[in-house]
Amino acid sequence: MLAGALLFSVLLVGLLVLQHVLARRLWAPFYHALGELQKYKLDQHQPVYLAPTRIPEFKELNSALSLVLNRNQRIYRRQREFTENAAHELQTPLAILRTKLDMLVQAPGLTEEQAGHIETLLDVTQRLTHLSRSLLLLAHLDQQLFFPSETVDLAATVGAHLRQLHEQAAAADLTLKADLAPTVPLAANRALLEILVSNLLSNAIRHNVPGGEVRVTLTEQMLTVENTGHACALPADQLFVRFRPGPERPPGSVGLGLAIARQICETYGFLLSYHYEAPGRHAMRVRFK
Structure with a gap:
């Protein structure tokens, strides 16, 4: 056996x-x-x-x-x-x-x-x-x-764009508020980072309401651009679509600003997301780490 x-x-x-x-x-x-x-x-x-x-x-x-x-x-x-x-x-x-x-x-x-x-x-x-x-x-x-990279101080870049947009915000009856870290070095292409910051800030001003505000917060881990707007959340799955139609799209906009911002974030491994907080506060967050 x-x-x-x-x-x-x-x-x-x-x-x-x-x-x-x-x-x-x-x-x-x-x-x-x-x-x-x-x-x-x-x-x-x-x-x-x-x-x-x-x-x-x-x-x-x-x-x-x-x-x-x-x-x-x-x-x-x-x-x-x-x-x-x-x-x-x-x-x-x-x-x-x-x-x-x-x-x-x-x-x-x-x-x-x-x-x-x-x-x-x-x-x-x-x-x-x-x-x-x-x-x-x-x-x-x-x-x-290939976009050549260098060490870019994102805090200085955001501060420069805020100064450039001060008159545009004042003409739209908006208040700019900023809470920026002293320095946030990032290894990226300077021109692409400037386009990313410019698109987010311009979007916050364009989609605002009279008497509203734009609040920018920058830490070593995240950039947050928050603006007042309509008292309802936007469709998060459609915000970054190219040529996205919709009543919230202002005249003159080509509908590519957020699509370009997302593509730049994907290039460098950043995470771009949309968040809504009542009443009527919309925020775009870019997480670096």
């Missing part, structure tokens, strides 16, 4: 080991394809390589995966190139259009009605210029292009 039990145990263990080895060998193409999918990035330039196999089912799977992934890469590259080319090509005609409109405003004999029409065209031209630059920046951020 002992000999029979020992022999049965040896056979069972041997069978399990053989089954495991055969299963790993047979499923090797599947695990290789799974590993390639986990490493796959839409913006990579190299085509996806899937190991050849003699198993018909895995051959069909690899063929279908290669077709879908390569086609998605091709479509992504075309859309990215279109966005870049459109944004670049729009800059020159828009600059010429703005120059001609400025010259037309200064022309003698211009009536008040004509000046009003030209002023409207200037505003539209300015909006188109801002839109093309924003699209170009988003295209660069989507591609995860």
Whole structure:
């Protein structure tokens, strides 16, 4: 009985080991394809390589995966190139259009009605210029292009933008309040950080109410930009969508400010979130650590 039990145990263990080895060998193409999918990035330039196999089912799977992934890469590259080319090509005609409109405003004999029409065209031209630059920046951020980093004092950057926006806030009957840490060094690109701070502050001023306030708090872990506004929470899942429509979107806004802010935060591993506190206080928080 002992000999029979020992022999049965040896056979069972041997069978399990053989089954495991055969299963790993047979499923090797599947695990290789799974590993390639986990490493796959839409913006990579190299085509996806899937190991050849003699198993018909895995051959069909690899063929279908290669077709879908390569086609998605091709479509992504075309859309990215279109966005870049459109944004670049729009800059020159828009600059010429703005120059001609400025010259037309200064022309003698211009009536008040004509000046009003030209002023409207200037505003539209300015909006188109801002839109093309924003699209170009988003295209660069989507591609995860290299932006040179340096040690930037975020406290100084926020303070400088608050001083620049003081007159704009006063014209809108808003009060600016700031509680900033003495220094908050961050390793990032200076221009991108300035765009992030500018977009958050401009958004807080644009979506405010007469007689309201903008409160900015900066610590070593987090930047908070809080503003008064409508007494209801905004849809948090839609705030960072590009070209988001809605009644709360003011005239003249291109709808890309918060989308750009989120993309910059994702580039550096920051966490951008929206919070609402009654009555009517909206806050954008950027957590660094």
